[in-house]
Amino acid sequence: MNGRRKPWLLWAASALVYAFLYVPLVIVVVYSFNDSKLNAEWVGFTWHWYDVLFHDEQMLTAAWNSLLIALTSSAVATILGTMAGYAMYRYKLRLLPVLVLTPIAIPEILLGVSLLIFFVLLEVTLGMLSIVLSHIAFSVGFVAIVVRSRLSGMDESLTEAARDLGATQWQALRLITLPLIMPGIVAGALMAFTLSIDDFVITFFTAGVDSTTLPLQIYSMIKIAVTPEVNAVSTLLMLVTLVMIVIASRLSPGGLRGH
Template identity: 45%
Template sequence: MSSSPSAPEAKQRPPHRDLRGALRAHLGGMLLSSHAVLLYIFLYLPIVVLVVFSFNDSRFLAKWGGATFRWYGELAGDTQVAYALWNSLFIAVLSTFISTVIGTLAAMAMERYRFHGQLAMDALLYLPIIIPDIAMAIMLLIWFNLSGVGFTPWKVELFGLRLAVPYSVIIGHVSFNISFVAIVVRARLADMDRALEEAAQDLYANSWQTFRRVLLPMMMPGIVAGALLAFTLSMDDFVITFFTSGAGFNTLTVYVFGLVKKGVTPKINAISTLMVVFSLALVGLARLLQKGGEGAPVDVDLF
């Protein structure tokens, strides 16, 4: 993560010229703060309500019927949920791995070399991010249909569950994740000091040694950030999975969408709560992996 140049700090502004100006500045600051407080309440209120009502001992969501772990208990014995969960994880892990490798290589090519068609490649890398997922889902649906790949499943046995994950879903996830990984890793590469690589080569390190001992370790925070982003996006995805999997295939998100369409139940709240906790854990893990939790949580150079 890069450090940003110093921001306009309140202290650095020139002293206010009169009392009225000072008062106005104070009032403005208070307005800004209360605006921020309200926005953060807006951001967290739905999630808090979601979590609280996952412990509600009543089928009717708006009525509080006492606290219970009943819905979590129901989830534990639900094989459909288990299948959906493992499908999600299987797709996320696999597509993250593939797209992280491909995306990292692409980032190195784009940032460290000049070659013919680089501009076109740049556009090709940006397009999957720009195009809305519904359009991308349609594109892939037609393509898999037309090419005859269809929804052929990959059959694997995992923890006693017989998964059948369509190749098309994994391919779909890779194709939207490559770009995100490439952009994150590229931002990291752009930040790195080339002198170190040049120094390594001056010391007679060959390309492979330079890559393995200098470039890769320095790129690592970017690669980890890109992989975590890819993993999150894969777990998050509904539309592309839905369109490239055929009927009856559930990931966690697709399963929850099906339940929500039938109605609101505390059971959905329980699954949702677990999903929120899971992503919180991921964010925590990301913070730990990057500089032991210090540093900016967002790379401003991405924007």
């Protein structure tokens, strides 16, 4: 380090912070294989909690709901977000950037309660539909940001060359721009999917009584008691997220840091 001595104190402190970040999650994973109802001491290895999990009707319904909601909302948010990102990159707009960025900047609870009032006043039954509509509202901005950052890294001369060679604007967009920004779009879609499947606060307010998602189900379970079944579902959820991140980072190395 430029002749300075190794800052061992800095390294030790950092190692502690990394431990602080990882030890709790490791404990969740380890106890999901523990043959004891209490998350307290290691007793022995078992697959029992995964077995319980895969026979828990409520949990399976919640997982299925989460998947459906995440697929629909991320599909719509990707289309709207890509349009918004492209429009913000290409044209000077005043209102759109504000509407895209504010939902990200305000406390989540504000968006949750205002959507609750909105749906109840319009007499929309709270359930899958209201959850999907709300998830789209907060995901659009994230997709738009990822797509726009991908666009600003693009070589503008490629579309110009296509236009010079006689491509219509539509052809240039479809054959040149879209394929070039595709990694950004896919990364944005994965981000929207993850945000949706993870969301707790906004879903909490817009779900009503009959529909439940995985985070809502986990919340109501751990509110009552700690059970290793939650460890099992958490472990699986972490595994899914990890796979998604690996795919997303392969596609767009810069996209993750934008979040």
